[in-house]
Amino acid sequence: MAAVRSEVGTTATLAELHREHYRSLVKLASLLVDDRSTCEEIVQDVFVAVFRSATRVRDESKLPAYLRSAVLNGARSHLRKRQVRSRLRVVDAPATDAASAETGAMVEEEHRAMLTALRTLPERQRDVLVLRFYLDLSESEIAATLGISAGTVKTHTRRGLDALAEQLESRR
Amino acid sequence: MNEIESRLAAAMRARANDVEPEDEHAALDHITQRVNVNRRRGLALLSAAAAIVVVVGAIAFLNRDDGKNPQHITTATNPGDTTTTTTNTPPSVIPQFDEQAIWPFASSSQTFTTPEAAAKSFAVEYLGMRNARVGNACCSPDTAFVEIFPNDRSTAATVVHVRPRPHGDKPSDWIVTSADSDQITVDTPKPNDPLSSSLTISGKSVAFEATLGIQLRPLDSTTPVFQGNTNGGSTDMQPFSTTISPPATDQPLVLVVFEGDASGAGDMTKATVIPLSAAGAPQPTSFYAVTSSGDRVVLDFQGHVQRTLTAADEEFPVATTSLPSNVTGTLATLRGRFGTVAFFDGTNIASYNPTTNAQVKLVTPAAAPVTLDADESGRYLIWVDVNHDLWTWSGADPLKVGSGFNSAAW
Numbered sequence: 001m002a003a004v005r006s007e008v009g010t011t012a013t014l015a016e017l018h019r020e021h022y023r024s025l026v027k028l029a030s031l032l033v034d035d036r037s038t039c040e041e042i043v044q045d046v047f048v049a050v051f052r053s054a055t056r057v058r059d060e061s062k063l064p065a066y067l068r069s070a071v072l073n074g075a076r077s078h079l080r081k082r083q084v085r086s087r088l089r090v091v092d093a094p095a096t097d098a099a100s101a102e103t104g105a106m107v108e109e110e111h112r113a114m115l116t117a118l119r120t121l122p123e124r125q126r127d128v129l130v131l132r133f134y135l136d137l138s139e140s141e142i143a144a145t146l147g148i149s150a151g152t153v154k155t156h157t158r159r160g161l162d163a164l165a166e167q168l169e170s171r172r
Numbered sequence: 173m174n175e176i177e178s179r180l181a182a183a184m185r186a187r188a189n190d191v192e193p194e195d196e197h198a199a200l201d202h203i204t205q206r207v208n209v210n211r212r213r214g215l216a217l218l219s220a221a222a223a224i225v226v227v228v229g230a231i232a233f234l235n236r237d238d239g240k241n242p243q244h245i246t247t248a249t250n251p252g253d254t255t256t257t258t259t260n261t262p263p264s265v266i267p268q269f270d271e272q273a274i275w276p277f278a279s280s281s282q283t284f285t286t287p288e289a290a291a292k293s294f295a296v297e298y299l300g301m302r303n304a305r306v307g308n309a310c311c312s313p314d315t316a317f318v319e320i321f322p323n324d325r326s327t328a329a330t331v332v333h334v335r336p337r338p339h340g341d342k343p344s345d346w347i348v349t350s351a352d353s354d355q356i357t358v359d360t361p362k363p364n365d366p367l368s369s370s371l372t373i374s375g376k377s378v379a380f381e382a383t384l385g386i387q388l389r390p391l392d393s394t395t396p397v398f399q400g401n402t403n404g405g406s407t408d409m410q411p412f413s414t415t416i417s418p419p420a421t422d423q424p425l426v427l428v429v430f431e432g433d434a435s436g437a438g439d440m441t442k443a444t445v446i447p448l449s450a451a452g453a454p455q456p457t458s459f460y461a462v463t464s465s466g467d468r469v470v471l472d473f474q475g476h477v478q479r480t481l482t483a484a485d486e487e488f489p490v491a492t493t494s495l496p497s498n499v500t501g502t503l504a505t506l507r508g509r510f511g512t513v514a515f516f517d518g519t520n521i522a523s524y525n526p527t528t529n530a531q532v533k534l535v536t537p538a539a540a541p542v543t544l545d546a547d548e549s550g551r552y553l554i555w556v557d558v559n560h561d562l563w564t565w566s567g568a569d570p571l572k573v574g575s576g577f578n579s580a581a582w
Contacts, residue, residue, distance in 0.1 A: 014200070014203065014204060015200060018196070018199070018200045018203065022193060022196055022199060022200070023192070023193055023196065026191060026192075026193045027188035027191055028188075030187060030188060030190075030191040031184050031187055031188065036191050036193075036194070037194070039191065040193055040194065040199060043199075044199060044202060044203050044206070045327075047203045048203055048206045049327035051203075070327070073325055110179065110183065111182070111183035111186045111187065112183075114179055114180055114183035114184075115183050115184070115187055118180065118183075118184075129180060130184065133177055133180050133181040133184060134181065134184040134185070134188065147324070147325075161176050161177065161180075164176060164180060165176045168176075
């Protein structure tokens with residue numbers, strides 16, 4: 001079984017990592033990307049990438065942050081590509097998957113509007129808000145995950161929330 | 173938490189609660205399969221490179237025509253009489269190439285004591301990956317593969333092939349010979365294919381906006397002599413193919429197929445880099461032959477009669493020569509560019525090197541030839557055998573291109 005080796009010589013197997021993180025990472029991706037199967041693909045790509053370049057993960061304690069960061073990057077990359085395709089007028093199939101369509105009726109319009117607004121924010125603001133208000137990470141943890149300063153996290157959080165409030169207000 | 177924060181958190185929780193992976197076990201299987209495929213590919217690359225090193229080394233060694241790799245083959249001296257002659261092994265007409273360093277340049281005094289250092293320098297200075305990061309390295313004493321990522325975030329690896337400098341006078345001096353990306357696979361041309369006036373570049377790729385850049389660079393330069401682009405896939409691997417006209421040159425070139433950084437700053441984010449050999453001698457377009465009925469005709473290399481010669485046409489000379497007394501054979505003809513002599517030794521058409529006195533078996537004809545000629549490049553042979561069959565040969569199996577001939581010459 002493939003394993004991530006840390007500097008201290010312990011190993012975490014792919015199965016362990018998968019069991020521990022796969023589901024939560026798919027959920028994380030789903031906040032940014034609306035199609036569940038795409039979310040799963042993004043997370044699977046992350047696992048493959050981690051195990052292809054295992055030596056880069058030198059400290060297992062940082063692995064969850066690394067995985068989260070990689071999922072955010074993957075989601076960002078997917079959204080960029082989709083924007084490009086949209087510019088080229090390549091129309092995607094309806095992005096909402098059947099499961100969410102079925103349960104969509106139960107999701108309040110408020111939630112829909114909020115997520116729609118979230119997904120229109122600049123990438124960094126969006127990432128910061130997801131890490132802060134979905135994963136409840138501290139500013140320093142978010143800073144470490146995204147490779148930015150805590151001050152920048154604070155700025156993005158404030159600007160992101162202001163932008164969300166403004167967008168939601170304008171919809172009323 | 174204020175109101176907007178609470179509403180945002182609630183919306184995200186609701187969305188996350190709605191989403192469940194379809195089949196986690198299947199997902200784990202899928203990931204494991206992909207990880208293993210990547211590892212097998214790495215091993216295959218290592219094996220392939222090792223095999224290439226062995227084959228290339230063997231070819232370079234055997235192609236020297238210098239008699240330093242003796243093998244005994246039987247050479248006829250007289251009918252019914254054979255003797256054993258020390259010769260080289262076949263065939264010497266495969267165009268020679270030495271695996272050249274793409275990086276560092278031959279004109280540079282740069283040396284690299286580790287594969288990683290060579291690969292990183294290559295990525296930064298040759299490919300323009302200013303923020304290149306080294307990933308895994310997989311080494312054997314003769315070759316190494318080093319993963320290079322364009323920056324700290326990207327997972328798109330360019331695998332740089334590195335090996336010790338041949339005949340280097342330093343104990344560890346690594347050179348880059350090629351590179352490839354999983355996301356830009358090039359089917360044609362193959363490494364060290366000879367350049368031609370028309371070059372088809374094809375394969376599969378996935379790249380930003382589907383766009384692949386193409387460059388041809390001289391061996392000792394990062395300045396392209398040809399630039400273009402083509403389109404593959406943007407979200408998944410899709411085929412690409414384009415045919416270009418490289419500039420006329422008798423020098424080797426390096427093909428770089430790459431994805432440019434989305435910023436437009438000119439950086440590469442992944443690349444496949446393939447060395448191409450200098451243009452070889454072009455295949456002869458035509459040759460002369462005399463049919464069994466005495467007609468003199470011009471044929472193409474595939475044996476199609478192009479026209480019949482008239483009395484006004486010049487005679488066609490066969491570049492015959494003689495063999496030294498210690499070499500027994502007939503039909504000796506000069507192999508122009510190689511400076512060697514092709515001849516029939518009674519069993520095989522062989523090549524004799526007058527400088528080294530070495531002999532190399534080239535090809536075993538189906539029947540004894542009665543005329544034999546080599547083109548100016550020395551790479552192509554043509555003969556008519558005792559059955560009046562006309563044959564051509566360019567390094568692989570001989571090709572019967574006609575019947576009813578008495579002789580043929582370039």
